[in-house]
Amino acid sequence: MAPELSPSSSPRYTVGYALLPEKVSSVVQPSLVALAADRGVRLVAVDVSRPLADQGPFDLLVHKMYDRGWRAQLEEFAARHPGVPVVDSPAAIDRLLDRATMLDVVSGLRVPVSVPPQVVVSDAAAAADPDELLARAALRFPLIAKPLAVDGSAESHDMRLVYRRDGGLLLRAPLVLQEFVNHGGVLFKVYVVGDRATCVRRSSLPDVPAHRLHDLDSEPSVPFANISNQPLPPDDDAADDMAMPAAGFVDEVARGLRRGLGLHLFNFDMIRERSEEHGDRYFIIDINYFPGYAKMPGYEAALTDFFLEMLRGTRPVHEQLGPGSGLDMEARKLEPGLGIGLRELESGRAQA
Numbered sequence: 001m002a003p004e005l006s007p008s009s010s011p012r013y014t015v016g017y018a019l020l021p022e023k024v025s026s027v028v029q030p031s032l033v034a035l036a037a038d039r040g041v042r043l044v045a046v047d048v049s050r051p052l053a054d055q056g057p058f059d060l061l062v063h064k065m066y067d068r069g070w071r072a073q074l075e076e077f078a079a080r081h082p083g084v085p086v087v088d089s090p091a092a093i094d095r096l097l098d099r100a101t102m103l104d105v106v107s108g109l110r111v112p113v114s115v116p117p118q119v120v121v122s123d124a125a126a127a128a129d130p131d132e133l134l135a136r137a138a139l140r141f142p143l144i145a146k147p148l149a150v151d152g153s154a155e156s157h158d159m160r161l162v163y164r165r166d167g168g169l170l171l172r173a174p175l176v177l178q179e180f181v182n183h184g185g186v187l188f189k190v191y192v193v194g195d196r197a198t199c200v201r202r203s204s205l206p207d208v209p210a211h212r213l214h215d216l217d218s219e220p221s222v223p224f225a226n227i228s229n230q231p232l233p234p235d236d237d238a239a240d241d242m243a244m245p246a247a248g249f250v251d252e253v254a255r256g257l258r259r260g261l262g263l264h265l266f267n268f269d270m271i272r273e274r275s276e277e278h279g280d281r282y283f284i285i286d287i288n289y290f291p292g293y294a295k296m297p298g299y300e301a302a303l304t305d306f307f308l309e310m311l312r313g314t315r316p317v318h319e320q321l322g323p324g325s326g327l328d329m330e331a332r333k334l335e336p337g338l339g340i341g342l343r344e345l346e347s348g349r350a351q352a
């Protein structure tokens with residue numbers, strides 16, 4: 001067990017973060033740095049252009065980087081420091097970087113939530129006959145066309161709402177075509193930090209009336225991007241259609257996703273269809289690794305608590321160094337169930 005930390009003590013643990021500059025400026029706010037420091041955790045930027053071995057020592061690493069060079073660095077680091085938790089496993093993160101695999105986990109959940117019917121179009125040639133493709137996948141208009149790759153680029157968020165057959169659409173492959181579900185224009189974004197889940201509401205696309213699908217004077221498809229990135233104005237709270245899903249349900253979905261994905265830091269987008277025929281039905285449409293946590297209320301405490309949970313059971317690196325010892329000589333053991341090493345996650349033995 002780690003000794004108690006007092007606010008006056010200097011930080012005992014060092015958490016290294018490897019994030020793109022935009023993510024650093026959005027998430028590593030002074031309020032987070034101050035709260036973490038107050039609780040004994042120093043946050044230090046990793047310079048990904050330099051060898052990790054020349055930096056640190058780190059007690060915990062968190063990361064969201066897309067390049068292969070970083071992956072090789074992490075693997076080497078994990079081999080040298082098997083006791084230092086790396087959050088999260090690159091292989092587990094990879095599943096979220098491809099919309100063809102991102103939502104596979106949902107079908108294994110034991111909660112009533114699903115994914116709208118969808119089909120992956122890997123290249124334009126594979127879609128030579130769009131009608132046949134849609135019929136085979138039993139997809140019905142309207143659809144949303146989403147780029148397959150999630151790579152941090154603006155293009156990976158370039159979506160199209162497709163009302164009817166659109167000749168040029170499939171030339172944009174590789175993409176996912178997903179059925180659009182009417183959901184009252186409100187989306188539930190659930191931020192997951194370890195075992196905490198926080199649901200916020202965002203505005204979303206309005207419902208599509210049936211007549212729009214047959215309106216030949218209007219465009220067959222329209223582009224949009226980043227539609228749900230900002231908080232919903234708080235004035236409509238009373239509207240029943242906007243009511244948050246039950247907290248217990250949100251927690252259960254979050255727990256199932258965390259276990260199924262083997263990840264600790266992500267958010268997911270959930271929408272609710274309300275119909276007389278089916279009642280309320282929930283759909284998960286997107287899962288994002290290491291999202292914009294600063295948009296989540298209380299994120300500073302949530303992240304700091306999470307870091308401390310991952311660190312508990314480890315001793316700070318600087319306390320382990322005996323005279324003449326190198327930085328990399330001591331493998332530290334994590335308390336069972338509290339921290340998860342990179343290789344345990346890679347091999348799928350550990351679950352969040």
Ligand SMILES: Nc1ncnc2c1ncn2[C@@H]1O[C@H](COP(=O)(O)OP(=O)(O)OP(=O)(O)O)[C@@H](O)[C@H]1O
Pocket residue numbers: 116144146156157158159178179180181182183187203204205226227228229269271285286288
């Ligand atoms: N199947 C769907 N039915 C209805 N609306 C949808 C559907 N899929 C996506 N949307 C709407 O389109 C928006 C963008 O889709 P999605 O979340 O997949 O894209 P994204 O660019 O990955 O988003 P983020 O910024 O959260 O990463 C959603 O926030 C939601 O408003």
Ligand SMILES: O=P(O)(O)O[C@H]1[C@H](O)[C@@H](O)[C@H](OP(=O)(O)O)[C@@H](OP(=O)(O)O)[C@H]1O
Pocket residue numbers: 022023026027150151152153156189228229230267288289290291292293295
């Ligand atoms: O930067 P890329 O890799 O494109 O990923 C984005 C996610 O797709 C978005 O979901 C994040 O915003 P939200 O936290 O509002 O979901 C968004 O967070 P940001 O507000 O920090 O940019 C990003 O994490």
Ligand SMILES: [Mg+2]
Pocket residue numbers: 228269286
């Ligand atoms: Mg989204």
Ligand SMILES: [Mg+2]
Pocket residue numbers: 286287288
């Ligand atoms: Mg996304």
